[in-house]
Amino acid sequence: MAEASVLPLAEADPEGLGKLLAAEGFRLTPDEAKRMLDLLGRNPTRVEATIFDTMWSEHCSYKSSRWVLRSHLPTESPDVILGPGEDAGVVRFGKHRGVDYALVFAHESHNHPSQIVPIEGAATGIGGIVRDVACMGAEVIGVMDALRFGDPEGPRASAVREIVRGVVDGIWQYANPLGVPNLGGDVFFSGRYDENCLVNVVALGIVRADQVVRSRVPDAAKREPYILVLLGKPTDETGFGGASFASAILEEGAHDQRGHVQVPDPFLKRVLLEANRAALAWLHAQGAPFGFKDLGAGGIACASSELAAAGGFGMDVDLDRVPTPQGDFPPEVISCSETQERFALVVPERLAPRVLEIYNVEYALPAVYEGARAAVIGRVRDDARYRILKGGQPVCDAAVDVITAGIEHRRAQRPRAPRPAGAALPPVHDHDALFRRLIGSPNLGSREPLWRYYDTEVQGRMVIRAGEADASVMAPVPGSPLGAAMSVGGNPWYVAADPYAGSAHAVYEALRNLVCVGARPTALTDCLNFGNPEDPEVFDEFVRSVRGLGDAARAFGPSGTEGPPIPFVSGNVSFYNESSTGRAIEPSPIVAGLGVLDDYAVAVTGAIKRAGSVIVLTGPREDRLGASQLRHALTGDTGGDLPTLDFDRERRRLYAVLEAVRRGWVLASHDIAEGGLAVAALEMALGGFASQGLGLQIPISGLGGTAPEVRLYSESPGFLLEVSKEQLTPLLDLFKSLGVDATMIGRTLAEPRFRLLDGGLALVDADLADLAAVHRAAIRPYVE
Structure with missing residues (x-):
């Protein structure tokens, strides 16, 4: 290790350690930094400290929520092929012409970025969820969005309306040119979102069940050399620190942090998705196992270490081989930047030349976007060691499980004081006026002015569109009668009133939406949006909410009768949705439901x-x-x-x-x-x-x-x-x-x-x- 790259954390006293971490821009706590020192057995390099800061963020590590999710949410049923732990859940769909198909289903949030830079924040939210589904080997066939905005008539009305317009623009400006239809979604307005909007996104994909791809180095790497190929946009500084940014309270002047927000490019993504399909089809035809993962939070370091650790391998990553724009970037930026429109592919070394040819020649990535390409940047190791090299020297060198294992916090819980019962309802003298007032209110009015921005017809798979029913219905497999239905929603006022019951209501609303169109509920995902988990009252709400979700899912089997629970196959937790003034959002679990129709012609x-x-x-x-x-x-x-x-x-x-x-x-x-x-x-x-x-x-x-x-x-x-x-x-x-x-x-x-x-x-x-x-x-x- 070059001495200049090492941070002298071990020598600092507890107070000085906290100041040093803050001065370096890290969000690790002093206790977490001490844990990192114990695991490494030495002071970290700046790159290592940046990786731990990213990987141990709430956004990446689920350090406060993981034990709660594992304790309460059902994740298995006969329909599940892959559940939580991958980039997206995979469930059985049906058979057509002798081929078994699966649906791929994922749910994510992009809340902080959308509050700061609404257009780019919402657009990159769509981009990220599309990558999560695509990296499972699926063709992405639809996206949905669940949006929570502040009071458009309240004291911050001007800012709220600007965010609403920006988020809607970001969604359609990305999804429409990408060629992925919008299946609708859910919108709710409340003053508690004035300073923290929520942008939750869901994506659906279709894949042959025998061609589902895993986000791991395959066992075959024990028998022949495997290399790491980076695909897509050249790596720059955009989005650097994004995972840590998403794991902190939004401060006053947060607009100065817009550098943490990634820059989208749907046109490059469209070409990249087509190139991925061609490359994956060729690899399947060769019969060679391979691993595939999108680059999101934590960038190259996160994706490469997780690919290696999931397969029980190590990895060497050479930053000098990473395509970047003109100029050089510090190794921690190249390692952890969250530059958009990138994937990582692990393939046998003997097949790499053809893979590079598909991306760089046949699909001409360098001509689509300057500097975009497929490039070999790393090599799989069989000793479970993870190294990042710069100038031939290691800037990160640790056991891969030290990098990826994460940490866990058991947060304190304290029930919130009971809410007031509320005022008595006044008598209603004019029912017509009340009815018009309600149907013209933001939460009950038509969503048609919003949905008309979205392309619902692209790909030609839509059967029932947004606004035509409680769930959208698609025909994912051309020529097959099989239909897939999807819905998303949740009532934050219910959850604020009673976190357990309100969350259970969200599950059953998702199920009602599916059966309304004639779909058999098959799977759920959740996006759990809460305030600061270090607040015992907030964390108590979170635990009660997750328990309500789990109990409701266990009470309803996929067959509609007692039996296996309806499983949560993927999801996301978003904490720290709170402003520096201490004002948090309403507790907001948002549930998406997926259902299957044997014949979409019966849908109503x-x-x-x-x-x-x-x-x-x-x-x-x-x-x-x-x-x-x-x-x-x-x-x-x-x-x-x-x-x-x-x-x-x-x-x-x-x-x-x-x-x-x-x-x-x-x-x-x-x-x-x-x-x-x-x-x-x-x-x-x-x-x-x-x-x-x-x-x-x-x-x-x-x-x-x-x-x-x-x-x-x-x-x-x-x-x-x-x-x-x-x-x-x-x-x-x-x-x-x-x-x-x-x-x-x-x-x-x-x-x-x-x-x-x-x-x-x-x-x-x-x-x-x-x-x-x-x-x-x-x-x-x-x-x-």
């Missing part, structure tokens, strides 16, 4: 289809309005009791709806969530109005003796189903046989009217064109 949308059919309600309307949109609109608070969630009852209800859709008895379906029955009914009516000029009439007098606003806006879980008169009796008999409530409550109309009736009183009686204008105008000022 949420739009009513014909006049004269009936509307069936399943799910009682409870007088429990805690954290509801109604309560917030009337009182400004989100106190009170959440709707009841009985796992056994809801599992049976989900199975009943799924079976009814599969049998072709359901013309349209919509789950009841935010805004309750009234908003769900309007959304069904607006779909039918847009396509056929239909309307809807819902009498609520038979729903109990509670106040009309409770029956209309209670968010108790349930479904609205459009059913023909001929199929009503068999459907009700099916539900009764399963012990599930079902009541006919309304009918569709041949005229474009929307009516909510209570006895002889018309609470709402309006032209649908008028209501559509109110609904569609809700978020338009914030995204245009």
